[in-house]
Amino acid sequence: MTERKLYLGPLTDNRRWDMITIRPDDVFVVTPPKCGTTWMQTIVALLLSGDPDVETELSVKMPWVDIRIREMSEVADRLEAMTHRRSMKSHTPMDGLPLGDHAMYLCVFRHPLDAHFSYRNHVRNIPMPWFDMWYPEDDTDGVTFRRFLDGGAEGFDTDAMPLAHILRHYKAAKVLADRRNVALFHYTDMKRDLPGTFAMVAELLGLSYSDAVMAELVQAATFDNMKAHADRYAPSGGKGFMKSDSAFFHSGTNEKWHGKLTEAELAAYDAMMDAHLTPAERAWLEYGSGEEHRY
Template sequence: MGRGAMMTEAPRRYRSPQQDSARWDDFPVRAGDIVISSPAKSGTTWVQMICALLIFQTPDLPKPLSALSPWLDQAFTPREKVYAELAEQEHRRFIKTHVPLDGLPLDPRVNYLVVARHPLDRALSLYHQAASTRAEWLHAFQDHPDAQSSSPSSLTLPPPREWLLKWCQPDPADGWEQDVAAAELHHPLDAWKRRAQPNVRLLHYDDLCTDLAGQIAALAEWLGITVDEAVRPELVKAATFDEMKARAEWLAPDTEILTDPVEFFREGRSGAGRELLTEDDLEAYRKRVAPLAPRPFLDWLHRDPPADGGGASALG
C-alpha cells in the first residue's frame, strides 16, 4: 500500500466526552507516520517536541506544535478538518493520541511511540492541570455535567493527597465508576506486551529526565533520522523543560482550554506524587497494583525517581 492507505478496523473503541478512538478508523496513513500514544500528562508533549526537532532539525518550528502534531481522536475538532490538515503536510507526520494501542488500527508501516510515567506522578500532574483548566471546559469534559459545575466559582479540588488516595483506591460511595488503578496500568501494560514488535517503542518518562540527549539519539536511530551533529546540542537544549516552558504559547496543547499556558509546564519532575503519601499509603498502593500486572512491568513502571527529580530536563 502507498501514500494514503487506509487502516484496518480497530479491535476496541475508547470513547469519552473528550475523545473517540473511532476517529482513527478511516484515517489514511502513510508509511513512516509516527503515532505518539500515551495517557495524558505522561510526557506526550515532550515526545511530540522531540519528534518535531528531529524532523525539522531546528528549534524554530514552522507552526505551533499542536498544529504540526494534532490530537486526532480529540472530539472537539471536526474529524474531516484534522484529516485535511494532515493530508496537506509534506513533512514526516507525527500524530498525537491518548488511545492505547489496542484501540488503534495498527499498521506495520507506522511507528508507534508509547510514553509511560509513574502513575502517582501522572495523577498529581493531572490534578494541577485540572486546577488550571477553564471551568467551562471541565464542565464539557464531564460525562454527566450539571448546571452548577459550569460556574467558575464551583471549580474546587480536594487537597492533593486526598486526590491521590482516591485516584489509587477509589471509594465506590464517591461515585467513581471504575477501578482507577487497573485503568491506569492498562495503557502502558498493553504497550509493554507489544514492545518486541519492531514498530513499537516504549519510553519511560524518567529515562527522558535522566538522559535526554541519549534518548533523543536512540529515538532518532529507531526512526531512521540522521541528525546533523552541528545542531544536535541545540536540539537537545530546545527539548529541556526550561526551554519549552519559555515557549509555552507556541508549544502547550489546547491553549484555549487553559487559564495560562505556562501552567501546563508547571514543574514536571518525578517523585512529587509519592512525596505526598505516607509509607502506609504507598504500601497500600503497591498491594493494590500487585495483582494487576506482571512484576517486571510494575518494577519498570514504578522505578525510583531520579535523585534530583529530573532537574531542568523534566517535563509534564
C-alpha cells in the same frame, strides 16, 4: 491487531481513527496523559524538521486525533493534505489504535503517582469543568485518590486517567514491544538522558544530524526552554486554551506525591500495582530502566 477495543469518554472517541489513512512513515506518540506526551511530540517535531526554531504548533500540525473537540472531517482533511512526514498524538491504549506495519509508535510512560499528581495540577489549569467530580478543588475527603484507584480503564473513566487506564496502556504497549515499529520510553529515562533519548528516537525514525545540530535540538527540548517559551511549546499555546501556558509545564519533577498520601492510600496503591504487574514490570513502569529507587 485486527479488532480494536472501543474507548469512549468525555474527550475520547477512538472511532475517529477510522477516517485516517495511515501512511508507512507516520509517527504516533501514544501515552497516558501527563506522562511526557508534549515532550515526546516536541522531540519528534524537532527531529523531523532539523530546526531548533521550528514552530511546533502541536495541536494543529501533530493533532490529537481522538479528542472530540475538533470536527473529525476537518482533522482528517488537514492530515490528508499534508505532504511532509506526519505525526499524530493519542491517549488511547495501543489496543484501541489502528496498527500499521511500518508506521512508528512511540509509547511514553511515567510513574503512575507522578502522572496522577501532574494531572491534578492540569485540571486546575484548564477552564473546563469536565472532571470536577473526580478532581474537586477542595478535596478534604480524599475523593480524588479513591477514584484514581477505583476507576475503570474504559467508558467515562477513560479521560479522568485512573490507575486502571494507565495499566491498560502499559500492558497493551508491552504486548507489542517486540515489534520493530513499537518503542517504549520512560519519562525518568528521558529526564536523565535527553541526548540519549534524541539519539534513540532519531534512529527509530531513520534520521541523522551532525553533533552540532543535535545539540541545538536537544537544548530546544529542555524543560527550562519549553517552560520559558510556553506559548510556543504548550498544546494550543498562545490561544487561551489553558489559564496559563507556563503552568502546563508545572515542575517536570518526579516523586511530587511524597508526603501527600496517607499510609493507607499508599498501601492500596501498592496492592493494586502488585496485583496487576510482576515486580519487574512494576519497577520499569515506576522508574524506567535507570537506577531503581525505593521509598
